[in-house]
Amino acid sequence: MLRKQLLSLLLLALPCYAADSQWVLTNSTLTYHVSHPLHQTDGVSHAARGKGVCHDGQCDFLIATPVKSFESGDTNRDLHMIQVVRGAEFPMVVVRTHLPESAAGSTTIRADLQIEFAGQTVQYKQVAFQLEMHGNEAKLSGTIPATLSDFKIAPPSLLTLPVKNDVPIRVEMTWKSQ
Amino acid sequence: MTSILRSIQLLSVLLLLSSGILAAQTENQPAASPPSAPSGQQSQEQKPPQNNLPNAPSSSRKEPSLSDLGFSSSQTQADPKLQALLDKRTHMLKVHQRMGLITTIPLIAAIFSSAGAGGKNTGSASRDLHVALGAAAGDLYGITAYYAIRAPKPPGTPTKGPIKFHKAMAWIHGPGMIMTPILGAMAFSQKNNGEKVHGIAQAHMPVAIVTAGAFGAALLSVSVKF
Numbered sequence: 001m002l003r004k005q006l007l008s009l010l011l012l013a014l015p016c017y018a019a020d021s022q023w024v025l026t027n028s029t030l031t032y033h034v035s036h037p038l039h040q041t042d043g044v045s046h047a048a049r050g051k052g053v054c055h056d057g058q059c060d061f062l063i064a065t066p067v068k069s070f071e072s073g074d075t076n077r078d079l080h081m082i083q084v085v086r087g088a089e090f091p092m093v094v095v096r097t098h099l100p101e102s103a104a105g106s107t108t109i110r111a112d113l114q115i116e117f118a119g120q121t122v123q124y125k126q127v128a129f130q131l132e133m134h135g136n137e138a139k140l141s142g143t144i145p146a147t148l149s150d151f152k153i154a155p156p157s158l159l160t161l162p163v164k165n166d167v168p169i170r171v172e173m174t175w176k177s178q
Numbered sequence: 179m180t181s182i183l184r185s186i187q188l189l190s191v192l193l194l195l196s197s198g199i200l201a202a203q204t205e206n207q208p209a210a211s212p213p214s215a216p217s218g219q220q221s222q223e224q225k226p227p228q229n230n231l232p233n234a235p236s237s238s239r240k241e242p243s244l245s246d247l248g249f250s251s252s253q254t255q256a257d258p259k260l261q262a263l264l265d266k267r268t269h270m271l272k273v274h275q276r277m278g279l280i281t282t283i284p285l286i287a288a289i290f291s292s293a294g295a296g297g298k299n300t301g302s303a304s305r306d307l308h309v310a311l312g313a314a315a316g317d318l319y320g321i322t323a324y325y326a327i328r329a330p331k332p333p334g335t336p337t338k339g340p341i342k343f344h345k346a347m348a349w350i351h352g353p354g355m356i357m358t359p360i361l362g363a364m365a366f367s368q369k370n371n372g373e374k375v376h377g378i379a380q381a382h383m384p385v386a387i388v389t390a391g392a393f394g395a396a397l398l399s400v401s402v403k404f
Contacts, residue, residue, distance in 0.1 A: 038402055049249065051242040062242040066253050074339030076400075079332065080271070083264035088257045094244065159279065159401055 021101075023059065023138070025050030027174040030065060032146075035164040043070040043081065052175065054101050063095040063173075067117075084156050085118040093117045104138060107131055113144065118151040129171070136177040144169040260332060267329045274325035278397060281322050284315040289390055292383065296365070296375065305366065312362055319355050319393075323348075340399045347396035354389025361385055 028048040034041040047069035052061040067087030072078055082088060094116040103109045110126040129142035147165045148155050155162040244254060288311035294304030326348075337345065361382035365375045375382075 049247040051246050053240060053242050055240070060241040062244070062247065064244055064247055064249065066249070072339075074341055075335055075337055076271075076339065076341035079264060079335065080268055083261075083268045086261060088260035088264055091256060092244070092249070092254055096241075159275075 021054045022178045023050075023052030023054070023061070023175045024178055025063060025173055026137075026176045028063075028065075029170075029172040030070075031170040031172075032070065033168050033170070035166070036158055037161050038158060041072050041074075041077065043072040043078070045069040045071070048173070050173070050175070057101045059099050059101055059103075061095075061097045061099065063097075064092050067091055067093055080156060085151070085153055087118075090117070090119045103131070104133060109140075115144070115146070118153055120151045122146075122150045138175045138177070140171065140173045140175065142171050144171060263330050263332060267331065270325045270329035274322055274329065277318060277322040277325060281315055281318040282393075282397065284311045284318060285390060285393065288312045288315050289386070292386070296369075296383070302370065305369065309362070309366060312359060316355060316359050323352065323355075343399045344396050347392045347399065350392035351389050351396060354385055354392060358382065358386045358389050 025048060028046060028050070030045045030048055032043045034043070045065050048063055048065035050061060050063035052059045054060075067085060068078075068082055068091065070078065070081065072081070096114040096116075097111045099109060099111055107130065109129050109131050111129060113124045113127050115122050115124065124144055124146070127142060127144055129140050132139040146167050146169050148163075148167055149165055155165060157163070288308060291304065291308040291311050295308035361379055364377070364379035365382045368375050368379055
């Protein structure tokens with residue numbers, strides 16, 4: 001009798017200890033857009049990896065991608081991009097954010113992002129993302145309003161004309177709950 | 179008596195479990211964080227403190243780290259040598275670009291001055307001007323080419339995009355820029371001797387046109403998106 005009671009108590013107590021859940025980034029497309037009077041360029045990376053750890057209803061997310069994984073369709077431009085953003089010295093773009101677990105229930109979330117890139121750490125507050133839940137998968141999309149000056153990057157120029165300061169980064173990610 | 183004992187045992191088990199749960203929850207309690215600030219950005223130098231964002235991950239929780247993501251050390255470690263190589267490459271290609279643009283000036287001028295350099299014109303002034311402009315274009319072209327050829331490139335980098343066409347054009351305008359002045363010198367000499375331009379020297383103008391065309395196409399391929 002006592003064994004049964006103990007067992008049921010233990011089973012009841014288990015969820016209290018195993019409250020942590022995790023999210024893993026399964027698919028991603030990150031696209032930066034550069035505007036120049038003569039060119040409109042998009043650099044795309046599918047190499048991002050990410051992890052989210054949830055506890056007590058709060059989740060910490062970390063997403064990272066190598067700088068050199070961005071491809072614009074022109075290897076010369078990509079090498080120049082790596083040079084300009086000092087991608088060999090600071091080879092990773094790292095994004096950290098923190099969200100309540102309850103955010104999974106909304107269609108729009110606003111996240112405070114901390115981005116490490118080009119030797120700088122910049123915080124973007126209340127960046128809006130669209131969220132779609134499909135079972136245990138979450139599809140997230142949005143645009144980070146990044147600028148070159150935020151990261152102290154000198155705007156590259158072509159034919160003496162510099163590119164625009166705004167470099168919005170389109171984010172499309174699929175996360176899976178584990 | 180047995181039932182009382184069982185009750186005591188059950189109670190102690192409950193107490194033990196509840197104390198365990200409480201302890202676990204206290205350990206994982208997130209640190210108090212200030213309320214979210216309105217939108218805006220702040221920039222800092224690298225190696226950031228990770229908990230200065232209003233609702234950034236708290237240090238008391240087990241946050242995911244870069245090592246959890248499975249990137250290899252070669253991907254995450256800084257490579258100052260590669261950065262230095264890229265800096266040198268960018269510097270040299272910037273000079274290449276600038277010199278290429280400057281080269282177009284005497285090149286176009288040489289094309290226009292060619293109208294007075296050939297034909298039945300017996301005077302040498304316009305021919306000399308054409309030679310001077312052609313020589314200036316040739317010299318500047320040489321410097322432009324040097325900076326492109328000597329610009330270092332990280333090993334194993336493929337060539338993709340408009341730069342492929344830009345480089346392919348060099349196989350036309352490169353030999354053209356060697357052939358054009360040679361043929362020009364031959365034509366110049368024949369003309370100065372009072373002869374009609376003949377033989378291979380006749381190819382000076384067509385070769386010059388093809389060379390200038392390839393040069394222009396190379397310039398446009400990296401300047402304008404087709």
